[in-house]
Amino acid sequence: MKSILSKLISLIFFVLLTFSLYSQSSTPPPTPPGHGTNGNQCSSGGGAPIDGGLFILLGLATAYGGCILYKRLKEHKNRELIR
Numbered sequence: 001m002k003s004i005l006s007k008l009i010s011l012i013f014f015v016l017l018t019f020s021l022y023s024q025s026s027t028p029p030p031t032p033p034g035h036g037t038n039g040n041q042c043s044s045g046g047g048a049p050i051d052g053g054l055f056i057l058l059g060l061a062t063a064y065g066g067c068i069l070y071k072r073l074k075e076h077k078n079r080e081l082i083r
Helices: 002-022 051-082
Strands: none
16 A cells, blocks of 8 residues: 555656746747846846845754754653653
8 A cells, every 4th residue: 555655746747847948948048149248237147145045044943953852852852851
């Protein structure tokens, strides 16, 4: 039963993966002639800053790790008290 469920999940995963690959856009159209010669060139790399979100993510990960560590230490102390 477990192998059938595993095969079914992997089949669904690969089918969904192929749909996402088909939905990828084609190559972008070529740039018009003279693009970038008059200072009208787009900035490279998008423009979304990641520094604020990165610090929030690191803070949440630290808090989560601290919570797990606190729970494990609390369980360890409870085990010592029972003995």
